[in-house]
Amino acid sequence: MMQGYFKARNNDVVVFDAFYRENPCGGGYAIACGLEQVIDYIKNLQFSADDIRYLQSLNMFDEDFLKYLSTFRFSGSIYAIPEGTVMFPREPFIKVIAPIMEAQLVETAILNILNHQSLIATKAARVCYAAQNDGVMEFGLRRAQGPDSGIYGARAAVIGGCCGTSNVLAGQIFNIPVKGTHAHSWIMSFPDEYTAFKTYAELYPNACILLVDTYDTLKSGIPNAIRVFQEMKDAGVKLHNYGIRMDSGDLAYLSKKVRQMLDTAGFPDAIISASNDLDEYLIETLKIQGAKITSWGVGTSLITSRDCPAFGGVYKLAAIRNEDGHFTPKIKLSENTEKVTNPGNKEIYRIYDKETGKIRADLICLANETFDENEDMVLFDPNETWKRTRIVGGTYTMRKLLVPIFEEGKCVYTSPSVMEIQSICTQEKATLWDENMRFVNPSNVYVDLSDNLYDLKQKVFNELSAAKYHIV
Amino acid sequence: MMQGYFKARNNDVVVFDAFYRENPCGGGYAIACGLEQVIDYIKNLQFSADDIRYLQSLNMFDEDFLKYLSTFRFSGSIYAIPEGTVMFPREPFIKVIAPIMEAQLVETAILNILNHQSLIATKAARVCYAAQNDGVMEFGLRRAQGPDSGIYGARAAVIGGCCGTSNVLAGQIFNIPVKGTHAHSWIMSFPDEYTAFKTYAELYPNACILLVDTYDTLKSGIPNAIRVFQEMKDAGVKLHNYGIRMDSGDLAYLSKKVRQMLDTAGFPDAIISASNDLDEYLIETLKIQGAKITSWGVGTSLITSRDCPAFGGVYKLAAIRNEDGHFTPKIKLSENTEKVTNPGNKEIYRIYDKETGKIRADLICLANETFDENEDMVLFDPNETWKRTRIVGGTYTMRKLLVPIFEEGKCVYTSPSVMEIQSICTQEKATLWDENMRFVNPSNVYVDLSDNLYDLKQKVFNELSAAKYHIV
Structure with missing residues (x-):
């Protein structure tokens, strides 16, 4: 062309x-x-x-x-x-x-x-909205549509509200926080779960998030994690930024049980983080059901915006x-x-409510048009022109978007x-x-x-x- | 880790x-x-x-x-x-x-x-299967998840069966066919549709695919396209690799009408190509309804594998x-x-039917196992172990996949x-x-x-x- x-x-x-x-x-x-x-x-x-x-x-x-x-x-x-x-x-x-x-x-x-x-970025904003004030980590590189999609997707996810990414290269390029923990293979490479946890805790006493669902979350993972946390405490380690991650099972049910077990054992500040095919809809419904999760790892559904x-x-x-x-x-x-x-x-003006700072409407106009914020403005829907709203002069402010x-x-x-x-x-x-x-x-x-x-x-x-x- | x-x-x-x-x-x-x-x-x-x-x-x-x-x-x-x-x-x-x-x-x-x-590649194979023997072009770069996703996605689409891509950089890197035509903006930048078509036909007499739906496919686009094809023919141009593209409307209905109009006007070999949110399901149903389309441009649904x-x-x-x-x-x-x-x-063996060359089953085994193609083989489903099939020795061949x-x-x-x-x-x-x-x-x-x-x-x-x- x-x-x-x-x-x-x-x-x-x-x-x-x-x-x-x-x-x-x-x-x-x-x-x-x-x-x-x-x-x-x-x-x-x-x-x-x-x-x-x-x-x-x-x-x-x-x-x-x-x-x-x-x-x-x-x-x-x-x-x-x-x-x-x-x-x-x-x-x-x-x-x-x-x-x-x-x-x-x-x-x-x-x-x-x-x-x-x-x-x-939009998907990340949605996921973070569902998570309320909890941290959301971008975890999706393995399922991103190619390496660069993972890198620039991590950038966009952080802009949309994620507190970090597991993508170390994105961290390096954009100077954004990188975080991660271990995988099931770490547990499986040791003779037993306790030894795997213990070794990890000794290596990373300040970022000790233990994955508890390799064998059985409630009957093996949590008891072993509590044992390791107790041993750290007994050894004089000042525990902070520590806790567990769950990657399977019913996260609402399990997180409530896990919270009880950790609290009873004297670890009320242990983080409960979760991953496993999360998206904004699942996080919202887990929140409604009182899930005791405060840190979310979101992978495939975020990095590919799976439903859209x-x-x-x-x-x-x-x-x-x-x-x-x-x-x-x-x-x-x-x-x-x-x-x-x-x-x-054309130009676009955003019209804010002066009192609340919230958006009243956006206005697309020709590039040479001018407006006076002190005058009333009548807005109408271009497709349903009978829908008209008068915004009183002096109650709004305007900002050029482009x-x-x-x-x-x-x-x-x-x-x-x-x-x-x-x-x-x-x-x-x-x-x-x-x-x-x-x-x-x-x-x-x-x-x-x-x-x-x-x-x-x-x-x-x-x-x-x-x-x-x-x-x- | x-x-x-x-x-x-x-x-x-x-x-x-x-x-x-x-x-x-x-x-x-x-x-x-x-x-x-x-x-x-x-x-x-x-x-x-x-x-x-x-x-x-x-x-x-x-x-x-x-x-x-x-x-x-x-x-x-x-x-x-x-x-x-x-x-x-x-x-x-x-x-x-x-x-x-x-x-x-x-x-x-x-x-x-x-x-x-x-x-x-899998998505492309599905789309090409739906299109039967028609050509399928990969058209999705604008909607790919980042530039590299478009480039490597085009590579995979061609491997899966697409006959080419509109992604010129992918063409350059992988030495794969690139094809394309003009957009609506080409038509809109001229005073009228006929002049836009005429100019394009003069520039590209050997790849003259005209986009006919900027104003009205049947009442404007096709009459103007036929006029231009006729003028080319009258001027002694040997028409080949020419035709029209539709990017909106009901493609089954329109393509049948368009085929009639082109045939009646003496252009039975004019290509009818179509795009507009196509995927394997829509192509299959258009085929069932007798759509007269022989060339398909597939964008978003292929390059993102939208439904999955x-x-x-x-x-x-x-x-x-x-x-x-x-x-x-x-x-x-x-x-x-x-x-x-x-x-x-482990190893994987693929078991082919000797007569048809079709796959009978795959067998995952330990790396040191050996098999004799002349002996009977009993296969069973690892999850439903009562499902057993005997494959008679001499009727199959085996191939190591890894x-x-x-x-x-x-x-x-x-x-x-x-x-x-x-x-x-x-x-x-x-x-x-x-x-x-x-x-x-x-x-x-x-x-x-x-x-x-x-x-x-x-x-x-x-x-x-x-x-x-x-x-x-």
Whole structure:
């Protein structure tokens, strides 16, 4: 396609929006994530001599086009919702303004990276919400869709709220906490469970989490763990950050029994951690049943977002810049009204309730529109236009969500560290209502169109429909 | 854990098996895939000065252990089921025989890589089975779980049976066919659909697949496409490898209408290709309804294996080598009998029907067992031992599935090219019965244990159970 534009001598400046249509897992929000890797990609985007030779070998590309590619650098502008921010369907989370060849070239990487990391960050936020204030560890590398998926998935999981990962390489690359314990094979490699526990406790007295379910949790694992803890105590070890992990069985029933046994034996501060195919739904129901677990290791369901393993970000042409600098708006029709895209060069404003700091609504408008926070604002649903809400002037504040990342090819943005983004995300999640965070049938935050954008959309839609299906 | 073994001065040679318990997507088989990347990983496995400094900074590791890591190289032996081979639950698809520290270190990479690629290769085989002899293109990079997941997923998809990928980088790395066409944005960037088609046809007369659903497939897209094809024909272009793609609407209804329109207009050889959230189930039902589609682009559902995004490979200790060279078998107990692992140093034999070349059963046995193809063989289900089948001597052939990959640290295996592995996989799929390939409730290939292995398993199980839950 890029060669197509090149040969058709079409390199108009265009606006492309990346947005998604449905929140992952039927939830009420998503978390923006992956921008740092998109920036790295764009900064380093060029074609090496090897790349050119490969493309040449396909016999699909002309020499003049390959020559153009050999000196290619991205020269456009990019605006994005910063990482860690909560976002909603139909909002452009990335806006690319660039010559069409360049805008088209960067599509796949932008979607791939942001779709992946936003998915996992959102899943992590859901899991952490279910776990209330307990720590959630990312444990999924073995089941991630390839090594990098594990690494960047761990990054996204920590941004979404996880307190650490078992992925040591991710820890090294992103400077995020790494934690882990031993596996069943550790126990099995010793003549008996007690000796395995005892050896581990002597090696790691300050991070002594013993896996108790290799043989039988209540009849073997816990008695042996208690024996080892008691021996440590008797030997004068000041026990802290110690406890047990369960990886099988009924975690509600077992954790309550285990808590009793540990308390009775004089270890009320022993951590009870659990793993085994956990996800937000199971953690929520275990909490409801009074499970005595305070630390959760979540693997497959988090690192693959198992019940919803793809984030549906798409990348659509929204406008073409004319020679006079104005934008001609573009929309894609669809049999489904909700799938008709929003035309033009747009901005998103988030409207917060001044008193609570919670989100009232988001407003998508044209890039040149201005608003006065002291005036009343009437919001209406673009699909159900009879639904109107008046927000009284002075009771709300507005914030522009899209920030400049590249301006005419130059990167103008510095990514925060992963742990800083995690803090941003914590603040962001606090701007949601509990009703938005519910897993079953959550309330949706309204994402409305400004009057100007709504009118423009109607106009372009009607013009296109009147064009008699484009048969010329 | 590795440091634990180091400090406990335990570096016994052990046998670890990687195996899985359930075929992906409720199917009757899986395709082994990813070995080439596992080999690369093991060959290059070492700790750089940077790595050591990072580990040091965690304050978890002693200097003597880090010194050991700084000169670490894998010194063990690895056996594997070759890529492209069909495999079944409970079979060790990788067997590692190595000092326990090394065997433990390589666990995560082995599982991550093989779980991912075997999952996608299996999904691709399912999708290609549904598509019968039509071409299936891998189209999913935008929705893959990160860039590498897209690249290695494309590799696995081609091994599983796809005829190509839209992922150009995967094409470059693995020398596999790349194919693609234009997107809706191509159409939208022109004043009208006809001009967009016409321009594309002039640029790519030999690969002219026009996307017809930007405005209206039957009333605009197809009439415009036919006009362009006719103009090409009139201009003397010899049309081949041309046609249309649909990305929305009811593909059964539309494809039949489109086929009629193209045939009537004199283009009976125009390709009808389709995409839009396809998977094996939808393709199968479209085929049943007589859809006139002969080329399928499959994206999200293939590259993420959407309905089953994780392959459940696990890695379990099976034996410890004594000083005398014999192996002490090890098993992991479980409340679920089927989850009790198979102990010892094992082999897998595949038993083929001599006449049809189809698989009769697989047999897991101890490494030193021998069999005579001229003698009758009695197979029995290890969980339902009353189910017995006699296979008459002379009517079957046997093949060892595990081949040597590393011997004492040295790689002794050369991976075939991806396209060679695809051919192997095609032959492998032909050894399955249709009944194994059905999507709903498929027949399972029997995976049986030899008498010796079964007896050993019972013995170890009983000893362990008699050990009174390991409280010492």
